[in-house]
Amino acid sequence: MLGHSLQLSIAASLCILIPPPAMPQQPAAPADSNVVLARRLLQVTHQDETLIAGIDSVISKQRRQNSQLPGVFDDSVLVRMKRSVPEVLDSLAPIYARRLKRSELQELIHFFETPTGQDYATQQPSLSIEAAQFGQRWGEAMTRAARDMSLGRRITEKR
Numbered sequence: 001m002l003g004h005s006l007q008l009s010i011a012a013s014l015c016i017l018i019p020p021p022a023m024p025q026q027p028a029a030p031a032d033s034n035v036v037l038a039r040r041l042l043q044v045t046h047q048d049e050t051l052i053a054g055i056d057s058v059i060s061k062q063r064r065q066n067s068q069l070p071g072v073f074d075d076s077v078l079v080r081m082k083r084s085v086p087e088v089l090d091s092l093a094p095i096y097a098r099r100l101k102r103s104e105l106q107e108l109i110h111f112f113e114t115p116t117g118q119d120y121a122t123q124q125p126s127l128s129i130e131a132a133q134f135g136q137r138w139g140e141a142m143t144r145a146a147r148d149m150s151l152g153r154r155i156t157e158k159r
Contacts, residue, residue, distance in 0.1 A: 031097070031102075033102070034097035034098075034100075034102055034105060035093050035094050035097045036093075037097065037102065037105040037106065037109065038092075038093040038094070038095075038096035038097040038100065038105055039089065039090065039093040040105075040109055041096060041100075041105055041108050041109050041112070042089045042092060042093060042096065043089075044109055044112040044113055044117070044118075044121065045112050045121045045124065046121045046122060046124065046125065047089060047092070048085050048086070048089060049122075049125050050124055050125040050128055051085050051088060051089070052082055052085060052125075053125035053126065053128070053129055054125075054128065054129070054132075055078065055081045055082065056078070057129050057132070059074050059077065059078050059081075062074060
């Protein structure tokens with residue numbers, strides 16, 4: 001069960017990088033030049049660092065929640081995942097290349113090569129982690145509120 005939970009957590013981390021699909025059918029394969037541009041976009045936006053920060057966050061959370069496994073297991077998973085980051089980005093590049101036009105990729109790359117773009121890209125990993133942590137707290141609060149409201153109605157109905 002731990003493996004499944006870890007896989008789901010990593011998949012959720014990847015969602016930070018992948019835009020939601022706009023249509024159910026698979027679009028045509030992107031031109032190779034667009035894939036190269038998309039890979040460059042991933043590079044200038046420091047998506048490798050964003051992915052590694054997400055992996056570190058997930059592994060750290062797993063360690064706190066599941067102390068039955070030895071730390072060497074988590075360390076092994078962490079090393080393997082970090083080693084595969086370039087392959088993950090190579091796999092994501094065609095997705096971006098299909099979704100974005102060549103001109104859009106070029107404009108984004110141009111922006112992210114500016115000091116402002118680089119500042120934003122550098123902040124993105126920690127912003128993503130903070131946003132995910134906020135989302136988790138918000139989701140828990142909404143769940144508690146719904147549960148409390150449901151329990152309050154039951155108590156009122158029994159009277």
